[in-house]
């Protein structure tokens with residue numbers, strides 16, 4: 222069995238590798254070459270949620286599971302809010318053959334979902350970005366955005382000014398390498414003003430900006446919410462979007478408050494969702510057709526992404542002799 226920690230994963234796998242891995246995972250998902258039960262979310266008292274996310278990739282064949290917890294008070298203990306471990310199972314013997322740092326893999330693959338969606342949906346000449354949230358996922362979200370579009374500036378907003386400053390401090394060198402300057406935004410409206418690409422990756426239960434302030438032609442990645450009673454996007458944004466894409470229709474329709482809250486009020490219909498990102502990649506559904514369109518990508522995450530990325534990381538690690546056997 223191979224053990225891989227976060228540093229070893231980073232050594233063998235780049236953001237570009239992760240975006241390619243997700244492209245493969247989305248295609249497999251949309252071609253139904255996978256078996257993915259809706260994840261089990263256990264509410265663990267009032268502390269947080271632990272989710273069990275298994276998947277089978279039929280053509281590999283490979284199975285695996287990610288155990289992931291979201292505990293929003295963890296940062297007070299110096300730990301990430303979202304922590305995970307990913308296991309893969311050897312198809313020849315049925316034995317677990319890899320245990321990996323799922324916290325790192327989650328950050329990579331979740332950033333890469335936004336990266337892939339931005340690559341397909343944002344205007345090609347996008348110049349300004351905005352990032353809401355500066356927690357554990359934020360660095361990879363920023364890196365993904367800058368990997369697929371040549372942005373010159375990204376505004377950073379968080380409810381904590383201190384966290385904005387610390388994030389800019391830690392991420393500026395990576396952003397500069399990819400051609401962008403990071404600028405602190407004092408308010409949500411300042412962050413979205415003029416933005417061509419926006420990513421929301423917060424722990425907020427309520428909309429993080431006013432949809433009426435959006436520039437025409439913006440592409441939005443909504444990442445933070447996976448609970449039916451929470452949402453990062455307001456009703457205006459989801460009802461005025463020209464095209465809405467999701468990672469996995471079944472999961473989004475059971476977990477994404479962005480749609481479920483206005484649906485319960487009769488203000489939004491599932492028919493307004495254009496389809497899954499995998500079908501866009503396959504060319505089965507239309508993407509952006511004008512520079513003016515408002516496009517939205519909503520992701521709640523699903524296990525195909527985790528198992529495919531873990532499998533691709535394992536192959537590279539074995540080829541490069543990285544990791545320890547146990």
Ligand SMILES: NC(=O)c1ccc[n+]([C@@H]2O[C@H](COP(=O)([O-])OP(=O)(O)OC[C@H]3O[C@@H](n4cnc5c(N)ncnc54)[C@H](O)[C@@H]3O)[C@@H](O)[C@H]2O)c1
Nearest residue numbers: 302354355356357358379380422423424425445520521522
């Ligand atoms: N879609 C997916 O696949 C996926 C994967 C991983 C994590 N997530 C979710 O993404 C969210 C962020 O994850 P994380 O690990 O970065 O969490 P985190 O707790 O480390 O960071 C969340 C950040 O959001 C900020 N925030 C809260 N309200 C805000 C607001 N209104 N405006 C701007 N910033 C605000 C907080 O101050 C904090 O800095 C979590 O809710 C997590 O569950 C989703």
